[in-house]
Amino acid sequence: GPVGVLCSGGADSSLVLYLLMKYSEHPIHILTMTNRKKNFANLQVVNDVVRWCITHTKNINITHTVKYVEEQTNKELEKFSLENLHKFKTIYIGDTCYPPDEINQQFADETGDDFQNMLDRQPNKNRPTKVGPIYVPFTNYDKKKIAEIYTALGIRELNIFTRSCESLEDIGVEHCGNCWWCKEREWAFD
Secondary structure, X not given: XXXXXXXXXXXXXHHHHHHHHHHXXXXXXXXXXXXXXXXXXXXXXXHHHHHHHHHHXXXXXXXXXXXXXXXXXXXXXXXXHHXXXXXXXXXXXXXXXXXXXXXXXXXXXXXXXXXXXXXXXXXXXXXXXXXXXXXXXXXXXXXXXXXXXXXXXXXHHHHHHOOOOOOOOOOOOOOOOOOHHHHHHHHHHO
């Protein structure tokens, strides 16, 4: 039946969206949260990703719901998902695990960002991929594995349209190249 997908415009959620649009015959409800603190930059990215996916899958059986907030929090994102859950049976999320600890620590040291202590994305910890209506198909993969999937599917071009940067600088849809998330992306996609 109908499915939902949280799409931030990052490489992970964009891959989930592409796969759903390519292989699902049912309606797909895209949910995007964008926020003022990050200058709403991800909305343009998501729109570019959706346009690319439509062009390459020919699937237009989608709706796109956008929620504007001051600052995105996990609580806001969860509330947004629950508000829309009545539209679909399953919601897909593109979260992945962190790189191996030594790589993760290197990024944290280089950037001053300390993400390696967030236990929900630790590498080498087996997490369930489905909990109730929530499906997180790549939760046990790191970003390098995601890059391998892009290559295997022949869709590396899609990654050009994605954005993983978490910089608060107003740099539009570009990557700062300095934050932890940019370092992870560079490590994975060369």
